Every structure is written in C-alpha cells, then in structure tokens.
Amino acid sequence: MPPSSVSVCIATCNQRAYIRQCLDSVLQQRTDRLLEILVGDDCSDDGTSEIIAEYAAANPQRVVHLRRPQRLGASANIQDLLRRASGCYLAHLDGDDYWLPGKLEHQIEFLDTHSECPAIYANAVAIREDGERIGVFNDAGDGHHSLASLYRRGNFLNTSSMLYRAMFKEELLSIDRPFIDYRMHLLLARHGSLAHLGRPLVAYRLNSVGSMTTTSSDLVRELYWEAMNSVPAGMLGAADQASGLADFLRRVFGTARRQGRWNLLRVWAPRVFTASPYGRLRTCLLAVGSLLRIIYAEAIHRLRMIWRGDKGRVLYHR
Numbered sequence: 001m002p003p004s005s006v007s008v009c010i011a012t013c014n015q016r017a018y019i020r021q022c023l024d025s026v027l028q029q030r031t032d033r034l035l036e037i038l039v040g041d042d043c044s045d046d047g048t049s050e051i052i053a054e055y056a057a058a059n060p061q062r063v064v065h066l067r068r069p070q071r072l073g074a075s076a077n078i079q080d081l082l083r084r085a086s087g088c089y090l091a092h093l094d095g096d097d098y099w100l101p102g103k104l105e106h107q108i109e110f111l112d113t114h115s116e117c118p119a120i121y122a123n124a125v126a127i128r129e130d131g132e133r134i135g136v137f138n139d140a141g142d143g144h145h146s147l148a149s150l151y152r153r154g155n156f157l158n159t160s161s162m163l164y165r166a167m168f169k170e171e172l173l174s175i176d177r178p179f180i181d182y183r184m185h186l187l188l189a190r191h192g193s194l195a196h197l198g199r200p201l202v203a204y205r206l207n208s209v210g211s212m213t214t215t216s217s218d219l220v221r222e223l224y225w226e227a228m229n230s231v232p233a234g235m236l237g238a239a240d241q242a243s244g245l246a247d248f249l250r251r252v253f254g255t256a257r258r259q260g261r262w263n264l265l266r267v268w269a270p271r272v273f274t275a276s277p278y279g280r281l282r283t284c285l286l287a288v289g290s291l292l293r294i295i296y297a298e299a300i301h302r303l304r305m306i307w308r309g310d311k312g313r314v315l316y317h318r
Contacts, residue, residue: 007087012095
C-alpha cells in the first residue's frame with residue numbers, strides 16, 4: 001500500500017440535491033494516491049441511494065456504497081466508515097459539501113513532509129443551499145493550533161476539510177456515544193498541533209436541509225459541552241480551561257440573544273461557573289472579553305469589506 005493512500009469517508013442522508021457534486025469533487029481530485037471512497041448512506045429515501053449506486057457501478061474500484069438498512073445517526077455512520085477504512089490517511093466529507101480542486105494534493109503533500117503533525121485542515125467557501133457564495137468559513141489563515149488554543153477559541157475548523165493519520169482512528173472509534181466534530185478535533189489535537197491552510201479548499205453548505213445545527217441546536221450544544229469535558233484533566237492549564245468555558249458561555253449568550261431564549265443562560269451559566277477554575281466573577285469577565293474580541297473582529301472585517309468592496313462574511317472568527 002502506498003505510504004500516503006487515502007480513505008475518503010462521506011456521510012450522507014437524504015441529500016439528493018448535493019451528492020453528485022460531492023462525489024464528483026472527490027473523483028476529480030488530481031492525485032494518484034486516492035485509495036477508496038466510502039459512502040455511508042444512512043437509510044436515505046429521497047433518491048440519494050440511487051445516485052450513489054450509480055457512481056459505485058461506474059467506479060467499482062474506488063466508490064463503495066454502504067447503504068444502511070436502518071438509520072444509524074451521524075456519529076455511528078462515521079464510525080462504521082472509519083472501521084472499514086484502510087488508507088494511511090483519512091478524510092471526512094459531508095454529503096452536502098464538496099471539495100475544490102487541489103484539496104487532497106496540497107494536504108497529502110503537507111502530511112508527507114510533516115511527520116509531527118496529526119492532521120491538517122483548510123478554510124472553506126461558505127455557500128447557500130443553492131450554491132451562492134456568501135463568504136468564508138473562518139479567518140484562521142495559515143498556521144498551527146494547539147489543544148490549548150483550540151479549547152480557548154472553540155470550534156473554528158471545517159470538518160469536510162480534515163485529513164488526518166489513520167493511527168488515531170481507534171481513539172475516535174472508542175467514543176461510545178453520539179459526538180460532534182469538535183470532539184474529533186480536540187482528540188487529534190492531543191497528539192500535536194493541528195495545521196490549517198487559510199486558502200479555501202472546500203465548499204461548505206450553510207444550514208442545508210437536515211443539517212444538525214439547524215434541526216437539533218440544543219443537542220449540538222450539549223454535545224459541544226461533552227466535547228469540552230472529554231479533554232483529560234491535566235492537559236490544560238487553568239487559564240486555558242477558564243477561557244474556553246467563558247467562550248462557550250459567550251456562544252450561549254449569542255444564541256439566547258438571537259433566539260430570544262434567555263432561559264438558556266439560566267440553564268448553562270451555573271454549569272459553566274461550576275466547571276470553571278476561576279469562579280463566577282472572573283469567568284463572567286472572561287466571557288465579556290470573548291464577546292468584545294468577536295465584536296472587534298467583526299468590525300475590522302466590515303471595514304475591510306468596505307475598503308475592498310468584498311461582500312463576503314466570515315462565519316467563525318478565530
């Protein structure tokens with residue numbers, strides 16, 4: 001097996017409108033080191049299954065169609081793909097997203113030459129359901145992000161852009177309950193700083209039909225909290241832990257304000273204060289600082305938009 005062979009794990013469920021573009025974007029990657037494309041079709045009933053079967057028949061050496069007879073859910077679907085994956089590198093891609101040209105080539109080359117790096121990510125173009133561009137996923141730029149920095153600033157990494165070493169998949173498979181992508185990123189970051197390319201190499205479809213962030217925001221928030229609590233004690237300093245918890249509280253405040261659900265703060269603030277090593281007052285001050293940081297980042301971005309005539313937005317500020 002080539003040292004940099006890749007297993008691409010595509011998770012999908014009822015994404016008929018997007019799955020062709022998703023599969024085409026992988027098949028069109030210019031690399032001779034792509035090993036397999038594993039498509040976890042989570043009991044689709046809208047025609048998605050028929051499209052995947054068509055691609056599998058046309059590309060029998062590359063595309064494996066795994067049609068679930070019963071719905072597994074996002075986490076179990078992904079974990080089953082990981083169990084079956086045989087590549088030295090693993091890539092994830094949601095069925096409503098797609099890759100841009102050169103994505104795999106750039107990332108494989110990086111991991112081939114940086115043995116200390118467990119995973120590499122890239123920025124993404126943010127698009128609407130109809131494909132219209134609305135901005136970019138983050139403002140992280142080129143760089144490396146440690147476990148501490150990822151915990152402090154929250155989840156700004158795009159899952160459909162990730163490529164990581166298969167030696168870590170057993171740890172992902174050991175998670176015994178539903179999880180979100182942030183937990184995967186935090187787990188990989190325990191093994192070294194995560195690399196990020198500022199250049200968009202993925203197209204990310206914002207709030208598409210069936211998106212978990214749209215249909216189950218309360219569950220996502222709970223799983224986000226579980227992801228933070230999954231980091232073993234001792235791997236973070238008190239300042240990093242308190243800053244991360246304060247940033248989480250800032251996100252809860254933002255959701256409460258947008259949705260008019262102020263009860264969210266009554267539920268989550270006590271949990272954050274109890275977990276924080278800095279206590280109530282200092283954690284509140286850190287949350288205010290996190291809020292001011294985001295306000296400042298958005299203001300600078302708006303000024304750049306005016307100066308450059310760019311109408312794109314940034315979904316997640318680092």
